[in-house]
Amino acid sequence: MFVRPYEPFDRQDVYDICVRTGDGGGDARGLYSDDELLPDVYAGSYLHLEPELAFVLDDGDRAVGYVLGTADTRAWAAACRRHWLPLVSPRYRLVEPPVTAEDHLVDTLHHPERNVLDELDEYPAHLHIDLLPGHQGAGHGRELMRTFLAALAERDVPGVHLGVAARNTGALRFYERLGFHRITGDEHGTTLGRRTDVPV
Structure with missing residues (x-):
C-alpha cells in the first residue's frame, strides 16, 4: 500500500x-439518476484542471483512496466555469429553484463560485479526500493528507479548507485529529481550516 501521484488511468477508480x-461516507451508488454526478461535482474538475495536486492510495492493483483539490479556490472557480462546466454541464439539467437532492447537487455543479467565501481567504486551497471503507482506520488517510499538505507548502500556499457533512461524524473526528479547526458551519455541515506549515 503506497501513496503516489495521480495518473490518467486512475480516473475511473477515483470516480468509483x-x-x-x-453518501455521508457511505455508498451513494444508485442515489442519483447518474452515478457520475457526484464525482463530476467533487472530483472531476480537479483531475482535469490541477492533476498535479491529486494523489492516490495504491493497493498494488488499483487506487483505493485519493486526495485532490486546488491551491487557489478563486482561480479554480473561474477555471471551472471556463473549462470544466462546458464539458459536463450539458448532461445535467439545472432546475431553479432546486427541489430534490439531485437538483441541489446539479446546482452545486453549475455554480462553482459559491465555493469562494471571504472568510476563507486565509485558507485559499481546498481539498477532497476519500478512502474505500476497507482501507480506513489504518493511517492511510493521514498519509494522503500529509502528501497533499506538503504539495501545498511547496507552492507557498498558506492554508487549506474543506467541508464536512454534519452526519459524517467520523470524518469530522479524523480532520480534527489532523489539526483542522472549525471556521463556519450550520446544521447541514461544517467548514474546517488548517495552515499548511504545521506538521501532520
Missing part, C-alpha cells in the same frame, strides 16, 4: 471511490 463514499 467518490461514489462509494459519497
